[in-house]
Amino acid sequence: EVQLVQSGAEVKKPGESLKISCKGSGYIFTSYWIGWVRQMPGKGLELMGTIYPGDSDTRYSPSFQGQVTISADKSITTAYLEWSSLKASDTAMYYCVRIRVVRGVMSWVESWGQGTLVTVSS
Amino acid sequence: QSVLTQPPSVSAAPGQKVTISCSGSSSNIGNNYVSWYQQLPGTAPKFLIYDNDKRPSGIPDRFSGSKSGTSATLGITGLQTGDEADYYCGTWDSSLSVVVFGGGTKLTVL
Numbered sequence: 286e287v288q289l290v291q292s293g294a295e296v297k298k299p300g301e302s303l304k305i306s307c308k309g310s311g312y313i314f315t316s317y318w319i320g321w322v323r324q325m326p327g328k329g330l331e332l333m334g335t336i337y338p339g340d341s342d343t344r345y346s347p348s349f350q351g352q353v354t355i356s357a358d359k360s361i362t363t364a365y366l367e368w369s370s371l372k373a374s375d376t377a378m379y380y381c382v383r384i385r386v387v388r389g390v391m392s393w394v395e396s397w398g399q400g401t402l403v404t405v406s407s
Numbered sequence: 408q409s410v411l412t413q414p415p416s417v418s419a420a421p422g423q424k425v426t427i428s429c430s431g432s433s434s435n436i437g438n439n440y441v442s443w444y445q446q447l448p449g450t451a452p453k454f455l456i457y458d459n460d461k462r463p464s465g466i467p468d469r470f471s472g473s474k475s476g477t478s479a480t481l482g483i484t485g486l487q488t489g490d491e492a493d494y495y496c497g498t499w500d501s502s503l504s505v506v507v508f509g510g511g512t513k514l515t516v517l
Binding site: 320332380387392398 | 508
């Protein structure tokens with residue numbers, strides 16, 4: 286069974302750094318793209334970026350380029366989402382997802398982590 | 408504003424059928440696969456439909472998907488109170504080079 290297990294909820298102050306994690310199991314971690322999806326309170330889903338753990342190829346959605354860093358450690362089948370300086374507007378639920386590629390195109394999200402709630406408040 | 412347009416809300420009575428639309432363009436729905444996701448209150452989204460009209464293992468056949476041109480539709484028959492949720496469509500956008508989602512539709516089963 287494919288599982289994506291994320292790290293627990295975080296409460297941080299503006300300006301602080303943060304790195305949240307997502308451990309994949311039940312499949313070949315290096316063979317699937319992993320993404321991070323943001324859901325702000327009461328809002329919809331936004332894909333922030335993706336990484337292919339096999340070769341660490343990383344791609345960011347235009348809105349999130351330069352705002353976060355996505356990385357992965359294939360030795361421990363874990364992906365990460367990192368902020369260097371949090372803002373109150375980063376308050377959201379963040380989901381780790383596995384993405385299916387069909388004929389070279391990222392086509393759908395087939396697995397979701399349970400989510401990590403990040404709260405940024407002074 | 409989301410790249411894909413969904414109605415904010417739909418409603419129907421238990422046992423009835425409802426459809427949820429998702430409108431896009433040639434750079435997304437028109438030339439790529441559509442998927443659908445169900446998000447029950449307070450939970451992570453769940454994979455519901457892929458490749459426009461296919462159901463993952465374990466998804467009942469009460470849920471169906473279709474696509475025509477630059478629009479897609481999710482259908483739910485035999486509505487149950489447990490179907491009350493937010494529903495999102497998704498697809499690849501070739502111009503933005505990213506997976507995009509609709510703004511979501513809240514289903515109320517009256």
